[in-house]
Amino acid sequence: MLMAPPRRRRRPVAEINVVPYIDVMLVLLIIFMVTAPLITQGVKVELPKASAKPLSEDSKPPMVASVNRDGEYFLNIADDPEAPMSAQELAVLVAAHLQVEPETPVVVNGDGAVSYNQVVQLMVFLQRAGVPSVGLMTDNPEQ
Template sequence: MALGGGASGGGRRGRRGRRGPLTEINVTPLVDVMLVLLIIFMISAPLLTVGVPVELPKTEASAVETDNEPLSVSIDQQGAIFIADSETSFDDLAVRLLTEAGGSDKASERPVFVRADGRAPYQAVARVMARLSASGFTKLNLITDTAPEA
């Protein structure tokens, strides 16, 4: 007696099987990509600090810990002097480094990293360190590579 099969529920079953569009964003791939980028930048950031290529002498000294941002002075194989990555003359060394440090009162607080090529003349390195010391810089550090294990 049933006309049209209203008791079977066939219309509902078809609706229940369909699903609506996915409205949530899956952030797991985004987090994975961001972590990979973070690791890449953490590894490559120390390599971008100094632009003058020098071959550092090998020593058995340990790393230097510092709180303040260090100033970098490089001396290449021919004895040319660089502050960060721009060349400077010996006469302008103290003035340029004092302006980088923020004045003569901050000179004693900021460490200076002297990166000298292992084949650079000893006289050039000694003159630079003497000029820096006379200009008020007291925290002078010679940067070297660690010697390979025997």
């Protein structure tokens, strides 16, 4: 009877192969680099120029109520932030959000070409929705 030669046990390799992780990271990096310029927050408006102190980085992300040059209202926390809405719908959404998170700052993003009356009307609707104070967004005049 023939005896089988004794099997040698393989020792486990104690190294981690990181090459697949590097490949995945490079693919994700490329995806983020391509998609980052496509992601815009809010509606394209031509902000008036003024020098002002920016919001502190410790504060919560603000709710941005926008009015474009055509007088259409937008809200960055709406289901579709780029879809125009009525001022009443905007006020209802802001009031509901403030009940959940009352410390959220609210800013108005008004196009420089829109009439002053439209911006004031938006601020009135925000006040009726229970917003304690409203900030105004501007662009830096040095840019």
